[in-house]
Amino acid sequence: MATRGSGNKAETGLSALNPPSPPFENTRDTRYFFPSSGHMEALSRLLFLAEDRNMGMGLLTGEIGSGKTLLRTVLHSRLREETHVRVSIENSLLCFDDLLLEIISQIRRERLATSNYPDRYSRLSAFKRLLTEQVGNRNRHLVILLDEAQLLDLGDLDALKGLTNIASERQNFLTIILIGQPELRTRMRQLPQVDQRISLRFHLNALTAEETAQYVGYRLDVAGYQGDFPFTDGALDLLYRASRGIPREINRLCKIGLDHLLTKGLDRFTSEAIAAVVEDLRRHGALFEAGSDPL
Numbered sequence: 001m002a003t004r005g006s007g008n009k010a011e012t013g014l015s016a017l018n019p020p021s022p023p024f025e026n027t028r029d030t031r032y033f034f035p036s037s038g039h040m041e042a043l044s045r046l047l048f049l050a051e052d053r054n055m056g057m058g059l060l061t062g063e064i065g066s067g068k069t070l071l072r073t074v075l076h077s078r079l080r081e082e083t084h085v086r087v088s089i090e091n092s093l094l095c096f097d098d099l100l101l102e103i104i105s106q107i108r109r110e111r112l113a114t115s116n117y118p119d120r121y122s123r124l125s126a127f128k129r130l131l132t133e134q135v136g137n138r139n140r141h142l143v144i145l146l147d148e149a150q151l152l153d154l155g156d157l158d159a160l161k162g163l164t165n166i167a168s169e170r171q172n173f174l175t176i177i178l179i180g181q182p183e184l185r186t187r188m189r190q191l192p193q194v195d196q197r198i199s200l201r202f203h204l205n206a207l208t209a210e211e212t213a214q215y216v217g218y219r220l221d222v223a224g225y226q227g228d229f230p231f232t233d234g235a236l237d238l239l240y241r242a243s244r245g246i247p248r249e250i251n252r253l254c255k256i257g258l259d260h261l262l263t264k265g266l267d268r269f270t271s272e273a274i275a276a277v278v279e280d281l282r283r284h285g286a287l288f289e290a291g292s293d294p295l
Helices: 036-052 068-078 094-110 120-138 154-163 183-189 209-223 233-243 247-264 272-283
Strands: 059-063 084-089 143-147 175-182 196-203
Touching: 036 059, 036 175, 036 196, 036 209, 059 068, 059 272, 068 084, 068 143, 068 175, 084 094, 094 120, 094 143, 094 154, 120 143, 120 196, 143 196, 154 175, 154 183, 209 233, 209 247, 233 247, 233 272, 247 272
Parallel strands: 059 175, 059 196, 084 143, 143 175
Antiparallel strands: none
16 A cells, blocks of 8 residues: 655665556546545535435535546435436536436436427426426436536526426425536626525635645555555655645646656656656646746
8 A cells, every 4th residue: 555654765666556547547537536624525515415405506616626527426426326316417518408408318318319309498398297207206306417517608507596496395306516616606696596596515625735645645545556655755745836736736747757757767756756747847838837936
């Protein structure tokens, strides 16, 4: 197991690293979901929102690369099919009518064409019918997860809010969770009638310096790395400062850094190795801005 420690060149053997899967890919593989305090709190709150069934709408925001999409994937997997109908929409570039067709398609588990339901009325009718058959009659609950929701037009946000009005006297049929970048909160304030429907809000912060060290060790463990923790303290300090604790940036720096080590025949992430990667990325204008603190 990759645990943090000083180690030495003979102990780490990073050049022999050949895990079953690459440790620093930006994928939606839920095995790599790192349970930081913030990510676990967000997951717990959103599960509560979905399982309560009476809270209407939720809002999850976070900086680019903070792990929102992977968290959405984990949330989707944690909701049991016996109790929840799950709809996950990758991005929100669609208008309301097209979103409605996508929601219907996912509930029916078949790809529908525009010609199947050519207008809003037919789509709303089909949606209500599915709510009765797939949700109400089976004592289940529909959860719609909308990623990149900051891209939605204000009118489409308002129309989505209207879906939460569909309910019986004794049962609310659906919960909508909007997921997006920080500006989504500002957009919501432009729509008080929608903003007031948000029962739960959570903002996903970056990892701390300590969590950054734990994060890289966790990913190495999941990938199958065996050996002492292959990062020096200086390397971790530079990695945290350059990435600002943003998981996507940590992955990118470590992936490029790993290739740098293997190319140079090195076996540890040192401060010099991380600095070389950072300098190269900055020279080509490809580093996520780390602020005014120079490395």
